[in-house]
Amino acid sequence: MEDFSAKFVSQKISKTRWRPVPAAALQPPELFATGSWDNEENKISVWSVGDFGSLGPNGEYQGEPQLLCDIRHHGDVMDMQFFDQERIVAASSTGSVTIFRHHQNNQTLSVNQRWERAHYHVDPDTPFYGGASCTGVICNNPEIVTVGEDGRINLFRADHREAVRTIENADSSTLHAVTFLRTTEILTVNSIGQLKIWDFRQQRNEPSQIFSLTGDRIPLHCVDRHPNQQHIVATGGQDGMLSIWDVRQGSMPVSLLNAHEAEMWEVHFHPSNPDHLFTCSEDGSLWHWDTSTDVSEKPSFFHQGGRSTTLLSHTANQSVISAWLSNNPTKDRMEITNLVPNQTLSVNSLDVLGPCLVCGTDAEAIYVNRHLFA
């Protein structure tokens, strides 16, 4: 944890995302983007953490993130994704979705495309369209899916002026996050604790499946899918609980893990080491969940009764049974560490890629850790 220093940036950070590295390259990511919120002028900024300054005058052996460029963003940055190496999609609290282009040669950002009224409320009394916050965005080149407080789901395609498909009134409550399950299916979570699967191949505007928690309808704030095993989904709720779901079966989560003391804002499986999960929360902590097991321990799975054995029959042809779906993942196999050195205000966002982690907080600080698995 020694190389986890804070850089104060004079804006509350709502989202941080690493720029994806080309698949063939083995180097760690060098660039990340941040979005701010609650400012009179919000910004999308691009930062670099190259290897320069490898032994600074103070003896710190990583360079601080350096600001490369930034651009004004109307409204709070509610969600952000890298569309490809050069383009960033940002969801705004005014209800618009914007694609920004990062020009590498002169280090500037410019607006590439904007959908102004992606999300809006219709006031029944007057013909006035009030903007509704767009709360989540996910991309899978060339498609972009956005969800918002108006309960609407939009499917956009870059370079198309209008939405390719819009599901009106998809949800009667606010949709908080969206992610791709398969290329034509998405997962959404909403503020009455439901996880829904939507299939774009179907023409009807109904979800193909609805999952919900038992008990109180605690709102869910974030969702992420296991990178390799597409049936495993993790969600984080308003009470800080981490839920693991198996979308092939049942309508209830496989496991519920009491995690944070306040809203969990983001959950991410590590894209290349999916035994590692990261969550960040309003209570100011960022947890690293590590379920990587030794090879010698695998046979013990076969002896567990109950749920695991039924799973076994499905996954018998798979050599690896995910630790996430085991009966009791916390039974001496999960290591949980808090990565933020001194917690004060909320950690709003995190992103992991390779050995690097970046997170942004309400204390206007960015933390970068480039040696996660050291």
Added chain:
Amino acid sequence: MCFAWGPGEMLVYETLFPKEHAEKRPGCPNIFIVRKDQDVYSQTLRKLFNESHGIFIGLQRSEEELAGKSRKAQLVRVSKNYRSVIRACMEEMHQLAISTRDPELHCQHSTQVSILSAMELIWNLCEILFVEVAPAGHLLLHLLDWVRLHVCDVDSMVREVLSCEYPSKHKDFWNAVDIFVLQGRMDDARHLLSKEASANPTSMGMCKILDDLMKKMPILTIGNTQTLTEMELKWQHWHEECQRYLQDGTFASNPHMESICKILLGDENAILEKKELMTTWYHFLVTRLVYSHPTVKPVELRFYAQSSMDLFLGGESSPEPLDSILMAAFEFEIHQVIKECSIALSNWWFVAHLTDLLDHCKLLQSHNLYFGSNMREFLLLEYASGLFSHHSLWQLGVDYFDHCPEYGKVYLELHIERIPLNTEQKALKVLRICEQRQMHEQVRSICKIMAMKAVRNNRLGSALSWSIRAKDAAFATLISDRFLKDYCERGSFSDLDLIDNLGPSMLLSDRLTFLGKYREFHRLYGEKRFSEAAKLLLMLMTARIAPCSFWMTLLIDALPLLEQKEVIFSAEQTYELMRCLEDLTAGKTDNQKFQVDDFEITKVEILRLALARNLARAIVKEGTLEGS
């Protein structure tokens, strides 16, 4: 012009009062917002606020049980942290100042840099005198460090001198030697002196003697075990030796070296001659002390300070605010220091954090302000209120209010209600703050605001989730009524995903329970589970879950069940239904004798007929023996 007060700002607007002979001016009047605290909006200072917030919280949470030395060390560490944050901010502001081309901005930034450097100067002195509480002997060492760090820029001058080919011929050479001596940097002075010795063989003898004197000067170093008395004795000896050399006229031929010797002897006039090099009276003070009273005690400082300032300024100029603040510090008048700083600085940041630190050093206990809170709390409240007027820094203010035991909660309650809630995410954060502090009133009011917004935007699911969070039964009833109204108008339910999946939250309000159960009835009917549907329907009416206004609708819903080929309602159930119908019509005829229209009468008649027919069939069926 007219104005109105806001929470931290003032709204000023032009009004157009038509004067008699004034020309008619088209165009809209201007509105101005006058902010009294513009520092809060500076980008660089924001970093100061955020970083110091982290240090503040760390200090509040730190172990109180640590006593004595370790506690003091901890407090000194905290103080150093604060100072390094100020210095980092200063650096950045300085970078901004030199890189900008706009002269006004440059001026602004430079002013900020000088204010920040003054703040660091004052804080450093307060750290030495109040936090570190250095005893005699060490006190002077700390003061020397303080002077070396803050006053006058020696290094650039020295670099220039040394880079020249014949340093001793440089015009600033003797100035450099002098300033080293004035700052007690003996080794550096000797190093420079050796250049003179090598360049000028005639003065080598004098240089050697001077060098020797400098080498032998007794200095108390931290970690040195000699006592103060030992040190004083040694110092006395050395002083006498210097005296002898001066009186012998050893340095008579070289006025520079003679003046250095006089400085070593602590001759005030000699030191005062170097006024230009020292630039400030506090440098003069420390130099005086080094060479006349190196074992000065903290309580003696005030006398030397006052006389130094008088001698230095010599009646030419009056003391500036910074001077009076430092003087108050030397006199150990903490309250005076804080008071003067509050007046001189435009922002409460400095005094709030410094006072809090001093309070942790237990230096401010006895002083209570007449309106109930103590000085520390007053300053923190002012600072935090200033933060709340900022659109973004209000989150920091919350933590400051938390650590004001008397009025913090009240202030927080008042301020937090006034934060604009543009997005749901912001509302969630504010709610979490309120919930963590058991501010139930505020939780209810925020949830109600958000729920009303949602209802107005026709987001009934969101509205419901807000009322669940606030456990607001009344609002849940309102939402259910809305759903039922929609159903009555349209004949079908909207937002089935919500109503079908209410779960335990159904129990929040009776109306909500009814809504859930009614929907369940429809579902059972759709799945053709008629007997269960019938039972549910009856239960809704007899258990009085259904509102009276809805009974007619429920009875009409019962019609298709009554008219089915097979008998669904048993005789008992049919009697129940009939009773419900009678209750309904009896109630109606009392109140609405004149408003009963044909449609209503027809409905009632159809119902009565259907009920009677069903009763007949049910009695027959129940009375029949089952065929074997």
